[in-house]
Amino acid sequence: MKTRPNYLAGIGSFLWLLIVAIPLYVMISGTFQTRAEFGDNGPLSFPTSFTLQNYADAITSGFGRYFLNTLVVTVGVVAIVLLLVPPLSYAIVRSRSRAASFVFRFFLLGLAIPAQAVIVPVFYLINTVGLYDNLIGIILPTAAFALPICTLILSGTMRDITGELYEAMAMDGASPARAFFRLVLPLSKGGISTIAVFSALQAWNGFLFPLILTQSESTRVVTLGLFNFQTQYGINIPGLLAAVTLSMVPVLLVYLFARRALVQGLMGAGGK
Amino acid sequence: MTTLATRRRPAPGGSTVSRPARSGASSVGRPGFAWALPATIFFALFALVPLAAVAVLSFTSWSGLGDPEFVGLDNWKTLIADPVMLKSLWLSLLFIVLGVVTQTPLSILLGVWAAGNQRNRAVLSAIYFIPLLLSSAAISVLWRALLDPNFGIPGQLSWLFGDGNLLGTQTGAIGVLIFVGMWQFTPFHTLIYQGAAKGIPPVLYQAAAIDGAGMVRQFFSITLPQLRNTAITSIILMVVGGLTTFETVLILTNGGPGTDTTITAFYMYQQAFRSFDFGVGSAIALVLVVVATAISLVVVKVSGYDKMNSSLEGL
Numbered sequence: 001m002k003t004r005p006n007y008l009a010g011i012g013s014f015l016w017l018l019i020v021a022i023p024l025y026v027m028i029s030g031t032f033q034t035r036a037e038f039g040d041n042g043p044l045s046f047p048t049s050f051t052l053q054n055y056a057d058a059i060t061s062g063f064g065r066y067f068l069n070t071l072v073v074t075v076g077v078v079a080i081v082l083l084l085v086p087p088l089s090y091a092i093v094r095s096r097s098r099a100a101s102f103v104f105r106f107f108l109l110g111l112a113i114p115a116q117a118v119i120v121p122v123f124y125l126i127n128t129v130g131l132y133d134n135l136i137g138i139i140l141p142t143a144a145f146a147l148p149i150c151t152l153i154l155s156g157t158m159r160d161i162t163g164e165l166y167e168a169m170a171m172d173g174a175s176p177a178r179a180f181f182r183l184v185l186p187l188s189k190g191g192i193s194t195i196a197v198f199s200a201l202q203a204w205n206g207f208l209f210p211l212i213l214t215q216s217e218s219t220r221v222v223t224l225g226l227f228n229f230q231t232q233y234g235i236n237i238p239g240l241l242a243a244v245t246l247s248m249v250p251v252l253l254v255y256l257f258a259r260r261a262l263v264q265g266l267m268g269a270g271g272k
Numbered sequence: 273m274t275t276l277a278t279r280r281r282p283a284p285g286g287s288t289v290s291r292p293a294r295s296g297a298s299s300v301g302r303p304g305f306a307w308a309l310p311a312t313i314f315f316a317l318f319a320l321v322p323l324a325a326v327a328v329l330s331f332t333s334w335s336g337l338g339d340p341e342f343v344g345l346d347n348w349k350t351l352i353a354d355p356v357m358l359k360s361l362w363l364s365l366l367f368i369v370l371g372v373v374t375q376t377p378l379s380i381l382l383g384v385w386a387a388g389n390q391r392n393r394a395v396l397s398a399i400y401f402i403p404l405l406l407s408s409a410a411i412s413v414l415w416r417a418l419l420d421p422n423f424g425i426p427g428q429l430s431w432l433f434g435d436g437n438l439l440g441t442q443t444g445a446i447g448v449l450i451f452v453g454m455w456q457f458t459p460f461h462t463l464i465y466q467g468a469a470k471g472i473p474p475v476l477y478q479a480a481a482i483d484g485a486g487m488v489r490q491f492f493s494i495t496l497p498q499l500r501n502t503a504i505t506s507i508i509l510m511v512v513g514g515l516t517t518f519e520t521v522l523i524l525t526n527g528g529p530g531t532d533t534t535i536t537a538f539y540m541y542q543q544a545f546r547s548f549d550f551g552v553g554s555a556i557a558l559v560l561v562v563v564a565t566a567i568s569l570v571v572v573k574v575s576g577y578d579k580m581n582s583s584l585e586g587l
Binding site: 076224 | 302303304305306307310311312314315317318319320321322323325326329347354358378382384386396398399400401402403405406407408409410413414415416417418422423424425427428439456458463464466467470499512513515516518519521525537540541544545550553554557558560561565567571
């Protein structure tokens with residue numbers, strides 16, 4: 001279809017781009033300035049010196065440790081999601097039992113259970129089983145709260161596998177397990193990578209569960225590190241900005257490699 | 273979506289799906305319910321059981337040490353008489369309304385624009401997307417630094433921001449939180465509108481163009497009506513998101529000045545984990561659950577999520 005260029009929309013989008021990009025610019029340029037320079041020239045100026053001291057400060061203040069902890073949490077969460085969601089989605093899509101369709105509704109409803117709403121009992125539960133201040137105590141509830149959206153995404157993908165393929169497998173007398181491993185898993189690779197990226201992002205950026213369920217330095221994750229850094233060094237803005245920048249580097253790297261999986265998963269979210 | 277069978281009243285078991293009987297080979301790859309069990313049990317343990325527990329805890333007094341003690345309706349009476357609780361509900365409502373009003377038009381315009389397929393749009397969309405990747409904690413810390421009255425942007429643009437202490441007044445603090453919410457979540461909503469706008473059949477626009485409808489007319493007569501269902505989904509997600517905003521409030525305003533940005537989710541945290549009054553905290557949490565569940569039921573009913581069941585019917 002031929003249309004005139006939409007100048008108004010173009011200008012509007014450009015304005016919003018500025019609103020998105022300027023803070024990001026200030027964030028990055030600020031990290032290369034000394035505190036004195038940043039204070040004198042203000043955040044919108046170009047850096048005249050170039051120092052890496054802010055990054056060094058952020059790292060020596062414990063960010064290496066926080067990264068490692070966050071990585072452990074993220075890997076744990078993704079592992080649980082990848083172990084539990086594919087069989088669940090398979091059952092939801094293919095099972096004929098009423099229970100399976102009930103379970104799907106149950107998970108749909110779970111989409112809207114806010115973590116805040118159950119944080120007190122989860123705190124109680126984690127405490128009781130002795131996982132307070134332990135990374136496993138963060139992993140379990142974070143993974144549980146990633147399940148609904150991942151199930152929604154993956155069952156959407158699995159529905160695209162046609163009945164003929166199952167029937168072809170039936171010629172060989174394949175069992176459900178065999179169909180799952182030989183047919184369903186290979187054909188849902190796209191959906192599986194989407195839920196892996198999704199749950200990783202959720203785990204990496206998680207805040208509430210770590211805030212409530214840990215307390216010591218040795219279990220601190222990146223998001224809490226940022227929060228803590230701000231309370232302690234609130235006035236050292238270049239240092240804070242360096243910490244924020246560091247915290248987003250791994251996510252940006254993943255984004256560069258997994259952009260398609262992430263964007264398509266999100267695009268499908270409301271397009272039904 | 274076409275369905276082979278008509279919808280029936282929900283059976284007591286909860287299933288609304290009626291399945292035509294099929295014969296033969298298609299029984300292969302019909303996993304039993306056991307395949308769903310591990311995930312269901314795991315999810316129930318951390319979401320459903322705690323949901324029941326929060327209801328029970330709301331009738332107890334518990335400081336986090338020892339055992340909860342049953343106190344009947346005391347927590348609820350406290351809450352009803354508590355002006356901060358009432359204020360927090362109003363503030364939550366205000367947050368939700370302002371969030372929807374600011375994010376929806378912007379996301380629709382950006383999403384429809386980005387649904388075009390020129391190369392520069394793809395690049396720009398990739399940049400728009402970045403805030404979505406940042407954690408709420410990082411975003412809040414970033415904006416707090418940017419808005420610092422002494423070292424931040426307002427100090428540099430005093431003609432625009434006055435004395436620059438934006439977070440020091442209620443209007444300023446709410447404005448900042450709404451703006452940061454917009455900055456953070458517009459990419460997500462833009463994406464879902466973009467996905468939906470791409471799905472609008474081009475033939476509709478071709479027909480309209482032949483009838484001589486201009487771009488503005490096409491937008492209002494074709495694009496917007498076609499995006500209706502997406503808009504419902506998006507708005508409901510905004511509502512739930514606004515209701516449960518937490519990190520942003522904690523880090524940017526800490527509920528202040530005074531209690532001027534203490535929305536319900538934040539008040540729950542304060543009561544439970546700062547005042548160690550887990551009973552009252554649970555009661556507030558239950559209020560959140562009720563509101564969020566009511567909204568989620570609307571999601572399932574209106575947005576068509578539950579229509580996904582209907583594709584089971586064709587199997």
